[in-house]
Amino acid sequence: MILTLTPNPAVDQTDWLDRVELGAVNRTRETHFDPAGKGINASRMAHRLGWPTIAFGFLAGETGAIIERALRAEGVQYHFVQVPGLTRVNMTIIDDAGVVTSFHGPGARVSAADVATLDSMVRFWLRGVRVLVLAGSLPPGMSPDTYAGFIARSHEQGVKVILDADGEPLRLGVAAHPDVIKPNVQEAEQLLGRRLPDLATVIGAARELSLRGIAAVVISMGAEGAVCASGERAWRVRSPRVQARSTVGSGDSMVAGIAVALARGEDLVDGLRRGAAAGAATAATAGTALGAAEDVEALLPQVSVEAIG
Numbered sequence: 001m002i003l004t005l006t007p008n009p010a011v012d013q014t015d016w017l018d019r020v021e022l023g024a025v026n027r028t029r030e031t032h033f034d035p036a037g038k039g040i041n042a043s044r045m046a047h048r049l050g051w052p053t054i055a056f057g058f059l060a061g062e063t064g065a066i067i068e069r070a071l072r073a074e075g076v077q078y079h080f081v082q083v084p085g086l087t088r089v090n091m092t093i094i095d096d097a098g099v100v101t102s103f104h105g106p107g108a109r110v111s112a113a114d115v116a117t118l119d120s121m122v123r124f125w126l127r128g129v130r131v132l133v134l135a136g137s138l139p140p141g142m143s144p145d146t147y148a149g150f151i152a153r154s155h156e157q158g159v160k161v162i163l164d165a166d167g168e169p170l171r172l173g174v175a176a177h178p179d180v181i182k183p184n185v186q187e188a189e190q191l192l193g194r195r196l197p198d199l200a201t202v203i204g205a206a207r208e209l210s211l212r213g214i215a216a217v218v219i220s221m222g223a224e225g226a227v228c229a230s231g232e233r234a235w236r237v238r239s240p241r242v243q244a245r246s247t248v249g250s251g252d253s254m255v256a257g258i259a260v261a262l263a264r265g266e267d268l269v270d271g272l273r274r275g276a277a278a279g280a281a282t283a284a285t286a287g288t289a290l291g292a293a294e295d296v297e298a299l300l301p302q303v304s305v306e307a308i309g
């Protein structure tokens with residue numbers, strides 16, 4: 001079983017239009033609503049890959065109900081703590097030139113009592129679980145060291161943790177030694193406080209972070225694939241070439257691929273392969289929709305994972 005925790009879910013609204021004009025009424029051609037939030041996406045992809053998963057987090061109001069309905073339709077299990085207000089709607093506008101503009105809200109505020117309810121719920125379900133995925137931003141009212149606390153509790157119970165966050169929750173989470181982190185280059189740059197302009201510096205960054213006590217550090221680079229470091233060992237992951245339509249959710253799909261490998265007891269290289277195939281499948285799927293299981297299967301043999309000397 002893979003548990004995912006998304007403290008700050010969102011409904012992703014994607015609008016397609018010719019071009020955006022500021023200060024004018026823009027008429028959109030097509031609008032899509034998808035359940036989102038990084039852990040929720042990871043659960044959806046893990047489910048597609050045939051692995052049992054339960055998504056946890058906070059939901060609020062009518063927009064929260066959209067997420068529940070979508071997960072039910074996909075057959076993904078969930079346990080959400082209902083909080084007052086509305087789950088945020090993250091809007092993405094894609095124009096005909098392929099320019100992508102997004103607006104992300106802060107999320108519904110949670111109280112100390114809401115946090116305590118979520119905490120005891122996750123703690124209860126952690127028993128007997130293989131992997132916990134902690135993903136995305138934290139809503140107003142949740143302390144930035146939340147992920148660090150979940151990592152410590154998971155380790156007490158022998159549960160492996162994959163952390164996919166950024167900023168302060170990532171920095172504090174890293175200090176609690178999650179088993180896997182999967183920042184993209186920008187998130188890794190922010191974490192280390194320096195630029196990573198080329199492959200050599202990205203590999204160096206992954207090694208450095210892994211030596212801080214993280215079993216696997218995967219730094220993803222979009223179409224360029226990823227690098228992974230585990231102690232002294234490192235790999236270069238080359239993603240299959242696909243016609244990229246929208247890479248939203250590729251990282252979450254990669255996290256799901258790694259989580260499934262960990263849950264199956266496969267080795268890290270298998271996780272990287274499955275992760276890159278899932279990420280590429282999602283990149284090849286339009287809007288914020290995730291890749292289909294058949295696409296992941298078809299892409300799997302095209303991923304290459306090479307050890308770096």
Ligand SMILES: Nc1ncnc2c1ncn2[C@@H]1O[C@H](COP(=O)(O)OP(=O)(O)OP(=O)(O)O)[C@@H](O)[C@H]1O
Pocket residue numbers: 183184220221222223224225226238239240241242244247248249250251252253254275276277278279280281283
């Ligand atoms: N255009 C692409 N073509 C092929 N593979 C891709 C492409 N974009 C992403 N991938 C695959 O998905 C993985 C994760 O993508 P990316 O680095 O964009 O994650 P991310 O920035 O965390 O994304 P997000 O957080 O929006 O889900 C990559 O390492 C790669 O294997």
Ligand SMILES: [Mg+2]
Pocket residue numbers: 164184251252
């Ligand atoms: Mg990401």
